[in-house]
Amino acid sequence: MTEPLLRVEGLRKHFVLKKGFPKPRTIRVRAVEDISFSIEPGQAFGLVGESGCGKSTAARALLRLIEPDAGRVLFRGEDVLTAKGQALKALRRRIQIVFQDPYSSLDPRQSIGSALTEPMRVHGIATGAEARRRAAALMEEVGLPPSALDRLPHEFSGGQRQRIGIARALTVEPELIIADEPVSALDVSVQAQVLLLLRELRQRRGLSFLFVSHDLSVVRWFCDRVAVMYLGRIVEEGPAARVLANPLHPYAQVLRDASPIPDPSRRTALPRILGEIPSAANPPPGCPFHPRCIHAMPICSQQMPAWTPAPGEKAGGVACHLVG
Amino acid sequence: MKALLAKVWANPMTFLGALLCLAIVLAAVLAPWIAPYDPADQDIISRLQPPGGAYPFGTDQFGRDILSRLLWGARISLTVSLGAIAVAVVIGGTIGMLAGYIGGTFDLLVMQVMDVLLSFPSLILGLIVVALLGPDLINLVVAIALTAIAPFARVARAPTMALKERAFVEAGRALGFSHPRILFRHILPNIMSEVMVMASLWMATAVRVEASLSFIGLGVKPPTATWGGMTRDGFENILDAPWLAILPGLAILLLVLGLNMVGDGLRDATDPRLRQE
Numbered sequence: 040m041t042e043p044l045l046r047v048e049g050l051r052k053h054f055v056l057k058k059g060f061p062k063p064r065t066i067r068v069r070a071v072e073d074i075s076f077s078i079e080p081g082q083a084f085g086l087v088g089e090s091g092c093g094k095s096t097a098a099r100a101l102l103r104l105i106e107p108d109a110g111r112v113l114f115r116g117e118d119v120l121t122a123k124g125q126a127l128k129a130l131r132r133r134i135q136i137v138f139q140d141p142y143s144s145l146d147p148r149q150s151i152g153s154a155l156t157e158p159m160r161v162h163g164i165a166t167g168a169e170a171r172r173r174a175a176a177l178m179e180e181v182g183l184p185p186s187a188l189d190r191l192p193h194e195f196s197g198g199q200r201q202r203i204g205i206a207r208a209l210t211v212e213p214e215l216i217i218a219d220e221p222v223s224a225l226d227v228s229v230q231a232q233v234l235l236l237l238r239e240l241r242q243r244r245g246l247s248f249l250f251v252s253h254d255l256s257v258v259r260w261f262c263d264r265v266a267v268m269y270l271g272r273i274v275e276e277g278p279a280a281r282v283l284a285n286p287l288h289p290y291a292q293v294l295r296d297a298s299p300i301p302d303p304s305r306r307t308a309l310p311r312i313l314g315e316i317p318s319a320a321n322p323p324p325g326c327p328f329h330p331r332c333i334h335a336m337p338i339c340s341q342q343m344p345a346w347t348p349a350p351g352e353k354a355g356g357v358a359c360h361l362v363g
Numbered sequence: 364m365k366a367l368l369a370k371v372w373a374n375p376m377t378f379l380g381a382l383l384c385l386a387i388v389l390a391a392v393l394a395p396w397i398a399p400y401d402p403a404d405q406d407i408i409s410r411l412q413p414p415g416g417a418y419p420f421g422t423d424q425f426g427r428d429i430l431s432r433l434l435w436g437a438r439i440s441l442t443v444s445l446g447a448i449a450v451a452v453v454i455g456g457t458i459g460m461l462a463g464y465i466g467g468t469f470d471l472l473v474m475q476v477m478d479v480l481l482s483f484p485s486l487i488l489g490l491i492v493v494a495l496l497g498p499d500l501i502n503l504v505v506a507i508a509l510t511a512i513a514p515f516a517r518v519a520r521a522p523t524m525a526l527k528e529r530a531f532v533e534a535g536r537a538l539g540f541s542h543p544r545i546l547f548r549h550i551l552p553n554i555m556s557e558v559m560v561m562a563s564l565w566m567a568t569a570v571r572v573e574a575s576l577s578f579i580g581l582g583v584k585p586p587t588a589t590w591g592g593m594t595r596d597g598f599e600n601i602l603d604a605p606w607l608a609i610l611p612g613l614a615i616l617l618l619v620l621g622l623n624m625v626g627d628g629l630r631d632a633t634d635p636r637l638r639q640e
Contacts (some may be wrong), residue, residue: 128539136537144530148552160536
């Protein structure tokens with residue numbers, strides 16, 4: 040078996056807050072509890088789940104934009120979490136991130152040209168006129184006129200800014216792009232354009248993606264494999280077609296049923312989901328989903344379900360007492 | 364930026380303030396050429412002359428020309444306050460940016476020190492420093508700068524903390540930018556407007572503190588002409604020759620007023636609630 044592009048093992052990130060006076064209580068928010076997955080070269084891997092399940096934290100932790108507490112992240116066999124100095128800088132060049140909010144992801148006082156050439160200078164890829172030429176080529180690649188290089192971010196719309204953010208990520212010629220909800224801040228019509236652009240780039244440049252999103256239809260369209268997160272854990276993982284159409288985990292089933300299908304003949308009553316997502320500061324014992332699960336059994340509140348492989352070749356797996 | 368300047372000039376008060384400041388700066392720069400007399404030249408025959416005639420603003424008790432002394436005094440006021448604010452902006456701004464960017468215990472410690480500095484009125488703090496170091500131009504700059512460091516640290520820290528959370532800073536980190544690069548190339552340009560507004564307002568305070576220190580004899584030593592020193596000298600003859608104290612006092616007032624008007628205008632123009640970006 041070939042070595043995966045990115046392998047994440049047991050990634051964990053807790054945020055510790057101290058609240059109260061005079062004796063502060065320590066609150067431990069278990070944003071990312073235990074996450075393992077791997078991405079093959081050229082693959083688009085989706086990370087889905089509702090707001091607050093830790094998917095963005097996980098994406099940032101494996102880039103070390105937030106330092107994770109535990110776990111291992113291997114990029115082509117190189118340990119990302121222990122890398123320092125030049126080694127870390129070199130690794131960062133190979134993994135880039137595209138952010139959700141196109142309005143805060145660009146320096147408001149920096150021209151687009153400067154934003155695109157600065158990473159090239161920092162990594163010694165190109166300088167001066169050569170960098171400028173590359174920046175212009177990148178602008179064309181993301182569908183913007185090279186003349187826009189001299190303008191400032193506020194002169195662009197959200198969709199255009201997102202294209203600029205993508206172009207900036209490409210300046211250092213990465214192999215893996217972490218897309219953190221790259222289209223959820225955009226209008227639906229613009230979403231489609233940006234998604235098409237991302238798919239085109241993926242095909243042309245052979246890029247791999249870690250695609251973080253709460254929008255199942257987008258993930259279904261873009262990704263090969265999907266992991267479903269709930270309260271800082273992956274509850275199900277597998278090929279996108281299987282996980283999103285026939286999920287094994289009750290939470291993934293509820294997610295699927297909540298995702299609208301554009302077909303009036305298939306309109307049914309909205310599926311019932313019990314209660315709210317529990318606080319990551321005080322997760323329930325056993326399976327994190329059991330308080331909301333319609334299939335909950337006594338064992339679910341006592342024991343964390345083990346990871347059970349799904350039947351079939353490379354079919355992924357699920358963490359549920361119902362299966363296995 | 365152009366829109367910002369247009370907004371600044373649209374306010375007549377700001378414009379007036381800028382004119383005032385410009386006039387005083389010009390007077391200070393051109394003093395050696397436009398001053399009718401040497402500011403230290405004593406003409407004991409024509410001492411305590413009222414304004415008018417050969418001495419447009421009169422003479423003091425040593426027969427020195429008040430107009431010439433005012434023009435030369437403007438140089439001291441502007442040099443000391445500009446120097447002090449420049450030093451305070453650089454040091455205070457850097458401290459504030461670092462505190463805001465690094466955060467945690469470092470932020471806590473540094474800002475506690477700044478709060479202690481802030482708790483002294485600037486005149487008292489200036490007094491202590493000058494009393495310790497002795498009165499001369501450089502020490503005056505140091506003293507006034509010291510009083511202004513804490514406010515600049517505060518003003519730089521808050522927007523730095525806000526900007527640090529923006530995705531473009533994270534993007535910089537992901538692109539492998541060093542912390543100094545992020546701080547000075549990306550955060551600094553974005554906090555400059557806040558800092559510069561603060562600087563123009565604090566210029567006025569610096570002028571006031573310099574004048575106050577000179578007034579109580581802790582400024583640049585005589586015979587150098589300073590507005591504060593002239594006001595104090597004039598005080599001795601306030602009943603016979605009131606213009607001796609009033610004219611330099613008026614000069615201080617006009618400069619402080621002009622600087623405040625410019626500062627207010629800049630602040631209003633850069634107020635995020637009014638800004639359309």
